Structure formats: structure tokens, C-alpha cells
Amino acid sequence: MFLDRFRKPQPKRAILALYGDPDRLLSAAALAREHGFQGMDAFTPYPVHGLSEMLGVRKSWVPYVTLVMGLTGATLGLTFEIWTSAYDWPIIVGGKPFISLPAFIPVMFESGVLIGGTMTLAALLLACGLPNLGKPILDRDLTNDHFGLYVPETGPDWNEERIFSVLRKTGPIDIKVVRV
Amino acid sequence: MSEVAALVQTEAAAPLIDPRKSFADVNTDVSAPLERPPGALWKVFFGISASLFLLMVIVVGYQMKKGLGILGINHPVGWGVYITNFVFWIGIGHAGTLISAILHLFRQRWRTAINRSAEAMTIFAVMTAGLFPLIHLGRTWFAYWLIPYPNWRFLWVNFRSPLVWDVFAVSTYFTISLCFWYTGLIPDFASLRDRSAGWRRAIYGALSLGWRGSERHWQHYERAYMMLAGLATPLVLSVHSVVSFDFATAVLPGWHTTIFPPYFVAGAIFSGFAMVVTLLVILRKVFHMEEYITLQHLENMNKIILVTGMMVGYAYATEFFVALYSNNPYERFTFMNRATGPFFWAYWTMVTCNVVVPQVFWFKKLRRSLPVMFVVSILVNVGMWFERFTIIVTSLHRDFLPVNWSYYKPTIFDWSVTAGSFGFFFMWFLLFCRVFPAISMAEVKGVLWTAKKNAAAKGQPSGREPAHVS
Numbered sequence: 001m002f003l004d005r006f007r008k009p010q011p012k013r014a015i016l017a018l019y020g021d022p023d024r025l026l027s028a029a030a031l032a033r034e035h036g037f038q039g040m041d042a043f044t045p046y047p048v049h050g051l052s053e054m055l056g057v058r059k060s061w062v063p064y065v066t067l068v069m070g071l072t073g074a075t076l077g078l079t080f081e082i083w084t085s086a087y088d089w090p091i092i093v094g095g096k097p098f099i100s101l102p103a104f105i106p107v108m109f110e111s112g113v114l115i116g117g118t119m120t121l122a123a124l125l126l127a128c129g130l131p132n133l134g135k136p137i138l139d140r141d142l143t144n145d146h147f148g149l150y151v152p153e154t155g156p157d158w159n160e161e162r163i164f165s166v167l168r169k170t171g172p173i174d175i176k177v178v179r180v
Numbered sequence: 181m182s183e184v185a186a187l188v189q190t191e192a193a194a195p196l197i198d199p200r201k202s203f204a205d206v207n208t209d210v211s212a213p214l215e216r217p218p219g220a221l222w223k224v225f226f227g228i229s230a231s232l233f234l235l236m237v238i239v240v241g242y243q244m245k246k247g248l249g250i251l252g253i254n255h256p257v258g259w260g261v262y263i264t265n266f267v268f269w270i271g272i273g274h275a276g277t278l279i280s281a282i283l284h285l286f287r288q289r290w291r292t293a294i295n296r297s298a299e300a301m302t303i304f305a306v307m308t309a310g311l312f313p314l315i316h317l318g319r320t321w322f323a324y325w326l327i328p329y330p331n332w333r334f335l336w337v338n339f340r341s342p343l344v345w346d347v348f349a350v351s352t353y354f355t356i357s358l359c360f361w362y363t364g365l366i367p368d369f370a371s372l373r374d375r376s377a378g379w380r381r382a383i384y385g386a387l388s389l390g391w392r393g394s395e396r397h398w399q400h401y402e403r404a405y406m407m408l409a410g411l412a413t414p415l416v417l418s419v420h421s422v423v424s425f426d427f428a429t430a431v432l433p434g435w436h437t438t439i440f441p442p443y444f445v446a447g448a449i450f451s452g453f454a455m456v457v458t459l460l461v462i463l464r465k466v467f468h469m470e471e472y473i474t475l476q477h478l479e480n481m482n483k484i485i486l487v488t489g490m491m492v493g494y495a496y497a498t499e500f501f502v503a504l505y506s507n508n509p510y511e512r513f514t515f516m517n518r519a520t521g522p523f524f525w526a527y528w529t530m531v532t533c534n535v536v537v538p539q540v541f542w543f544k545k546l547r548r549s550l551p552v553m554f555v556v557s558i559l560v561n562v563g564m565w566f567e568r569f570t571i572i573v574t575s576l577h578r579d580f581l582p583v584n585w586s587y588y589k590p591t592i593f594d595w596s597v598t599a600g601s602f603g604f605f606f607m608w609f610l611l612f613c614r615v616f617p618a619i620s621m622a623e624v625k626g627v628l629w630t631a632k633k634n635a636a637a638k639g640q641p642s643g644r645e646p647a648h649v650s
Contacts, residue, residue, distance in 0.1 A: 022629060045203060045371065046622040047398040057396050060403035066411070084328060084336035093338050106345040106422050109414075110352040117356040117411045121363060124404035128397040130366075131389035142393055143371040145203035150394075 011039070011152035013179050015163050016138055017172040018146045022048040025147040028170035029054040032149060035166050043138060043148040065123035066116050073115025078108040138178050146173065152180065196290055197628050198471055199635035199642045206628060207371055210619045213467045214372070218614060221466060229607040236600020239593050240315050248318045250593045257576045257588040262316040265601055267568040268451070269309035270350065270423055271444070272561075274416055275452025276302025277357060280364070281412035284405075289630075290480055292623035293472045296368075297463060298456050299361045300616070304608040305455075306354045308601050313346070315597070342425040349422040356415055360408045363401070366391045367622040420448045427571065434514040434575030439502075443495035450488035450534070451564035453481050457557040459609065461550055463618060472619050475548050482547045485560060489538035492567075496531065510580055518574045522587055526570045533563025 019025045025042060032040060033054055040055050042048070051057075085091075086098035096103065125131070142148050149172075151163050160177070167175055218226075243250055253260040276298040283291040314323045326347045328337045337344045369388035373381055391397070421441035428440040437443075457478060464473040503515035518527045537559045540546045547553070578585045612618070635642035 042395040043393045044395065044398065045393060046367070046625040047402050048395075051395050052399050055395055057399050060400040062400050062404045063407050066404075066407040070411070080328070081339045085339055089334060089336060091338075093340055096340055100340050103340040106342075106418065106425070107339055107348045109418060110345075110348040113411050113415045113418075114348075114352040114355060117352075117359050117408060117415075120404050120407045120411070121359045124363065124400055125389070127400040127404075128391075128394075130391065131386075133385065133390040135390055135392065137374065138392065140374040143367070143374045143391075144207050 069119035070116030074112030077111025232603025271448035454560035
């Protein structure tokens with residue numbers, strides 16, 4: 001594809017070390033970080049707290065989407081109510097003004113929640129690159145009871161032996177090279 | 181830090197799950213019902229539910245042909261059992277959102293074992309509720325007129341009407357509950373994908389969207405889940421408030437009350453929790469999940485039933501007091517008529533079931549007794565159904581002028597559709613139990629790890645050494 005030449009080169013393989021509990025993974029991640037491994041990730045069955053700091057994962061930007069889209073939805077809802085009730089075809093109902101702000105609050109609120117919520121889910125999928133059904137499953141136990149530390153190939157000077165020797169010291173159940 | 185310490189302490193006092201379980205046990209136990217053919221009991225229940233739903237379809241079809249005249253509603257009682265059912269089912273849904281969203285925001289970790297099934301209950305209850313306004317319309321085929329869309333009549337809906345607010349509130353509630361539920365299900369679908377083969381793997385794989393549990397993704401996931409919880413919390417409070425506006429904005433004595441929004445929300449949570457208890461008592465027995473949905477979980481829910489039951493009782497008392505104190509003869513009459521008039525039996529069923537019966541939960545022994553809580557939870561829902569019936573029917577049947585007075589009698593068709601709505605709800609719930617994980621595996625693992633650490637710290641068996649598969 002034309003756009004591919006502008007993308008960063010993606011790693012072709014990586015080392016995956018599997019652990020039996022989250023604490024081992026955390027200490028392994030700390031050690032790996034001390035050794036300056038680049039681009040690390042972890043694969044866990046449930047969110048392990050403290051891991052993102054170890055791996056240098058940045059905070060999620062999803063909440064900003066919720067805020068902006070929630071406000072946008074509420075604004076759109078209110079604008080639509082005012083436009084239909086006061087401009088497109090103004091009809092007096094129950095002697096209320098054309099722009100009956102208090103009566104417009106519920107629909108405004110619901111529109112904000114509707115757009116904010118659906119867009120939060122959309123942002124989550126976008127941020128995680130989902131759906132990505134084509135990507136390989138690294139290990140079937142990663143969604144069960146194994147916790148994996150993932151060190152990707154970073155370039156021609158990637159030293160597989162060195163990473164192996166560091167990670168072996170951290171007590172993994174298994175350690176292997178995976179194709180990604 | 182003190183917050184965390186307090187949390188750890190409470191969990192140490194009563195572990196939510198046996199710390200000797202391994203992470204793999206969680207997957208195996210929760211997936212077990214999905215991986216074996218349905219038992220005889222399930223088939224019987226499903227058959228009954230589906231038959232009731234079929235009955236509803238037939239009756240509604242007949243109603244489409246003949247018109248609303250086959251029902252009990254007439255002048256002056258124009259809202260009857262259908263609207264009662266609508267409010268009842270919307271209320272049932274509220275506990276699911278309360279458990280999944282509000283308890284999440286308050287960091288109540290006991291929610292992890294029950295939130296999945298409670299959210300499922302919410303979605304099915306809202307689906308059931310949504311049927312009633314549509315069939316109550318009479319000309320159901322014009323239901324799309326409720327939605328503001330550009331049309332050749334150049335008309336828009338009246339945004340000042342609470343009935344239009346309802347359309348927005350209920351549809352938003354359904355959509356957001358579905359988003360929230362699905363977000364929670366993604367990691368569990370991935371777990372199911374990784375333990376199954378063949379077509380099951382293909383289906384769960386597609387549903388999981390290719391989730392792999394990357395830390396970069398968990399980071400987004402947790403924040404998004406928190407945001408959805410934050411949105412769902414005011415949403416759930418708004419939905420039943422809007423439903424109560426259907427009544428509160430009318431001028432009818434008995435309806436025209438400012439207490440309605442909080443009173444309805446408390447009642448909704450009350451009835452919803454009762455329904456969760458009813459369902460979970462059965463679910464944990466049939467699917468052998470006693471180790472995950474423990475007595476501790478059920479007891480916590482019973483405490484909430486007790487609290488919200490008293491809130492509802494307080495609302496009944498306030499309403500009555502204000503009516504008597506108001507010096508307004510119509511208001512006074514409406515309430516005296518509720519308690520002593522032709523529908524006294526509905527009123528006193530409501531008071532007995534909602535205010536008197538939950539008081540048994542003051543006693544720890546009764547709070548932890550399965551038969552007691554099962555009976556109480558059903559009685560609470562009977563009571564809450566009659567609460568809506570009382571509010572709707574007794575206010576309508578005798579208003580300002582005696583010339584407008586009449587009695588309301590639902591017909592066999594009203595009752596068939598009501599029974600059918602229960603069939604519809606249980607049909608979905610039974611299907612859910614067999615194809616989706618009824619307990620959030622990913623979240624339970626987080627709680628399990630805390631339990632293990634606490635047990636290890638106290639020198640108890642914690643099973644910290646995982647079973648090595650490879």
C-alpha cells in the first residue's frame with residue numbers, strides 16, 4: 001500500500017516470556033526496564049495495576065473523547081430541539097414559550113449521554129485497533145492464567161541472546177520467540 | 181493509601197472468593213455451562229418461557245386485528261396493566277446498572293461476581309419494557325412517529341412532552357447499557373475463544389474483536405470502562421425520573437407530586453435488586469456457581485433491598501402525610517380512596533410486600549437464608565408491581581368529578597400479555613446463561629489475586645503456585 005512507506009517499520013518477531021502470576025511479571029518488567037529494552041508490552045488475562053508505569057505506557061486519551069463528544073451530543077440535542085420547536089415550525093403547546101428550556105433538559109441530557117457513550121466505545125475500539133482478527137494469538141493461556149512480557153524486535157542491533165539471558169533470571173514458566 | 185488499606189482489610193475479613201482457586205479454575209468453572217449440552221431443567225424452563233412469549237405474540241396479533249377494546253382499559257382508566265408493566269420492567273433494569281456502574285465507581289469489588297448477569301438482566305428488562313408502550317399505542321405500526329425524523333407532514337415531535345422524553349431516555353438507556361455490557365464482555369470472549377475450537381472459536385473470536393489483553397489496550401479499556409460507568413450513573417437516575425415525569429407533570433391528584441423522581445428511582449433499585457436475588461439464587465444453584473456468587477454477595481444485596489425498601493416506605497408515608505396536610509380535598513380523597521376504596525387490596529398488597537416483608541432482613545440469619553431471600557425477593561416484586569398498578573389505576577379511576585368514576589378490570593388478554601412479558605424476559609436470560617459467560621472472568625481474577633495475597637499474608641493456604649500447564 002502507498003501509505004505503508006510512511007508508517008514505522010513494524011517488528012516481525014518478539015520474545016515472549018510467560019509467568020504464572022502477576023507479581024513475577026511486575027518484577028520481570030522492572031528488571032527489563034532497567035536493562036533498557038525498548039517498545040515492551042505485556043499480555044495479561046486481567047488488568048494488572050502498576051504495569052503501565054513499568055512499561056512506560058502513556059495514560060489513555062479516551063476520557064477526552066467522552067468529554068468532548070458528551071458536550072457535543074448535548075449541544076446537538078438542544079440545538080435540534082430549539083430548531084424544530086421554535087424555527088422550523090413553531091407551534092404553541094400548553095402556552096409555553098417556543099424555546100422552553102426547562103422542558104428541553106431531559107432530551108438534551110440523553111443526547112449527550114448517548115453520543116458520549118457510543119463514541120467512548122468507538123474511541124476504545126479505535127485506540128486498541130480493534131477489530132484486529134488477523135493478528136496472531138501469541139499464546140492461548142494469555143487470556144487464561146499466564147502473564148506474558150513481550151519484547152519486540154527493535155532493529156538490526158536487536159540482541160536476542162541478551163534478552164533471553166536477562167529474562168531467564170526472572171523465573172518464567174516458558175520463554176519463546178513469537179512471530180507477530 | 182488509607183483507602184486501599186481499608187479495602188484490603190474488608191476483603192481480608194471476608195474473602196469474596198476461595199483463595200485456593202487458581203486463575204485457570206475461574207475460566208473452567210465459568211465456561212462450564214457454555215460447554216455442555218443443556219440439562220432437562222433448563223429445557224423445561226426455556227420451553228415454558230418460550231411458550232408464554234408465543235402466547236404474547238398471538239394475543240398482540242389479535243389485538244392488532246381487533247383493537248385496544250379487547251383490553252380492560254376504557255374511560256376513565258386509559259392506562260392499565262400495559263403501562264404498569266412498562267414501569268415495572270424499566271424499574272427491574274435499574275439494579276443492573278446500579279451494580280455495574282455505581283458500585284464500580286464506589287470501588288465495591290463484590291460487584292465483580294454479579295455484575296455480568298445483572299447487566300444482562302438490565303438489557304432484557306429494558307427490551308421487555310420497550311414492548312409495552314409500543315403495543316399500548318394501539319396503532320403500533322405508526323410507532324416510528326415517536327422519533328423525530330424529516331417527514332412529508334413537516335411535523336416534529338413535541339419536545340415539551342414527557343412521553344417524548346421517555347422515548348429518548350429508554351432508547352439511550354438501552355444503547356448505553358448494551359455498550360457497557362459489551363465492553364465488559366470483550367476480554368471474556370477472548371478467553372472463550374482461546375479455550376474453544378471450531379465454529380465456537382470462530383464465533384467467540386469474532387465477538388472478542390481479536391482482543392489479546394495487551395497492557396496498552398488494558399490502559400484504554402479501563403479508562404473507557406470508567407467513563408461508561410460515569411455516564412451510566414446519571415443516566416440510570418435520569419431514566420426512572422423521566423418515567424416518573426409521565427405522571428408527575430400531569431395535573432391528576434395522586435400523580436402531580438414532586439416526590440416522584442426520587443421515589444421512583446428508589447423503588448426501581450428496590451425491585452431490581454429483588455429480581456437479581458431471585459435470578460442469582462437459581463443461577464448459582466443450576467450452574468454450580470456457589471463458590472463465586474457467595475452468600476456474602478447475596479447478603480449485601482439483601483441489605484440494599486432492606487435500605488431501599490425503607491426508602492420506599494418513607495415515600496409512601498410522606499405522600500400520604502402531604503396529601504392529608506395539604507388541605508386539598510381532591511388530593512386527600514385520592515389517598516383515602518387508595519387505602520380504603522375499591523382498590524384497597526392493591527394498596528395493602530403493596531404496603532405489605534414492600535414495607536413489612538423486607539424487615540426480616542434485619543436479622544443476619546434470615547438475610548443469609550436462601551429460601552427466605554428467595555421468597556422475599558419474589559414478594560418484593562409482587563409488591564412493586566402493585567405499587568405501579570396502584571399509582572396508575574387508583575389515581576385514574578376516580579378523579580375530580582364523580583361522573584368520571586369507574587372500576588378497572590383487566591381482561592384475560594391483559595394477563596396473557598403480562599405473563600408473556602415474563603416469558604420474553606426469562607427466555608432471553610436463559611439463552612444468555614448458556615452462550616455468554618455469566619460471571620466476568622477477567623474481573624474475578626483481579627479479586628482472586630487480592631484474596632490470594634491476603635491469605636498468604638495471614639499464612640493461610642492461598643494456592644499461589646500456579647498449575648503449570650506447559
